[in-house]
Amino acid sequence: MVGVIRRNEDMHLAMRHLGLVPVLEGKTRHEGFADRVARIREIVEDGIDLGRIIEIARGAEPLPEVQPDLYRKNSVGEGVRIGVARDEAFNFYYRDNLEMMELAGAEVVPYSPVHDKALPDVDGIYIGGGYPEIYARELSENAGMLSSLERAHERDLPMYAECGGLMYLGREIEWDGERQEMAGLVPGKARRGEVRVVSYVHGRLARDSPLGSAGEAIMGHEFHHSEMIMDEGLDYAIRLERGRGIKGGWDGVCQGNMVASYTHIHSASFRGFPANFLGACKARQWPSL
Known part of the structure; x- marks a missing residue:
């Protein structure tokens, strides 16, 4: 296990009839939206060992080279x-x-x-x-x-x-x-x-x-x-x-x-x-x- 994200009300994002509020709208119509996103980032960084995830990824076998037409x-x-x-x-x-x-x-x-x-x-x-x-x-x-x-x-x-x-x-x-x-x-x-x-x-x-x-x-x-x-x-x-x-x-x-x-x-x-x-x-x- 490389981390855990615990339930936190600071991560709550507004919902409506088709799901989450899009970022472009959140920035213009929802007060504190940018601060909420920044807080979510802090919570993730505090709870997850991102460096370890990158280390694990670097140790993976190379993917075959594919050039999709x-x-x-x-x-x-x-x-x-x-x-x-x-x-x-x-x-x-x-x-x-x-x-x-x-x-x-x-x-x-x-x-x-x-x-x-x-x-x-x-x-x-x-x-x-x-x-x-x-x-x-x-x-x-x-x-x-x-x-x-x-x-x-x-x-x-x-x-x-x-x-x-x-x-x-x-x-x-x-x-x-x-x-x-x-x-x-x-x-x-x-x-x-x-x-x-x-x-x-x-x-x-x-x-x-x-x-x-x-x-x-x-x-x-x-x-x-x-x-x-x-x-x-x-x-x-x-x-x-x-x-x-x-x-x-x-x-x-x-x-x-x-x-x-x-x-x-x-x-x-x-x-x-x-x-x-x-x-x-x-x-x-x-x-x-």
């Missing part, structure tokens, strides 16, 4: 700039997805839907998961960013949104008795669902889209406590064989070059995603926004 460099995204929404409202990403885009030669350009007044000069938009319902007022009041998104959509700039990104691109978010207008690019509105949806998903692309070609297999997961109330007669990019999606096993609502889904994609289980999306962006590169 999944993470090889390529040039499919050379010259492509991808705007990635990343702030306290949107920060649920698989880091592998972003690194795969960079390995393909693309430049990942972070921006803030909460604070920035316009999109950066990019060739495509990736809006991941998060808590837009918690920041609905700030997102709604950022008229400059919403207008910039609308202009990008009118020009058919490829966009992919997951979960919280889907909610943000809808008409409005209704949460805890309050309604806030959102981007209005997705024909529907978000509200708190009756149950929490947690599931792995798999299915196939039902039509050609920035995610790939019809018939390609897709795997991922869904994890949310919201539901989308959608207009009728919409096109969807994903037909799920397992999972709920937006409506009745359909996910990935399509509007032009925009796809917005509840499914979170990982590039190891849907290997075509980075190259497919970057290819769509490269095919429709535009001058500065």
Whole structure:
């Protein structure tokens, strides 16, 4: 045994409807968050012999050298700039997805839907998961960013949104008795669902889209406590064989070059995603926004 961490109230972190408070939000909205994290570090350092753990690790047999073909460099995204929404409202990403885009030669350009007044000069938009319902007022009041998104959509700039990104691109978010207008690019509105949806998903692309070609297999997961109330007669990019999606096993609502889904994609289980999306962006590169 190299140590023990005893139960300690100083290690308590705030919880809510989908788990722990993310670090970026904790720093901006929760007083004493940084001090709490520092205290947790002290408790771990006091209770665990970290030097001994490192010593044991250094004595382990070397791992075989493996170069997975999944993470090889390529040039499919050379010259492509991808705007990635990343702030306290949107920060649920698989880091592998972003690194795969960079390995393909693309430049990942972070921006803030909460604070920035316009999109950066990019060739495509990736809006991941998060808590837009918690920041609905700030997102709604950022008229400059919403207008910039609308202009990008009118020009058919490829966009992919997951979960919280889907909610943000809808008409409005209704949460805890309050309604806030959102981007209005997705024909529907978000509200708190009756149950929490947690599931792995798999299915196939039902039509050609920035995610790939019809018939390609897709795997991922869904994890949310919201539901989308959608207009009728919409096109969807994903037909799920397992999972709920937006409506009745359909996910990935399509509007032009925009796809917005509840499914979170990982590039190891849907290997075509980075190259497919970057290819769509490269095919429709535009001058500065």
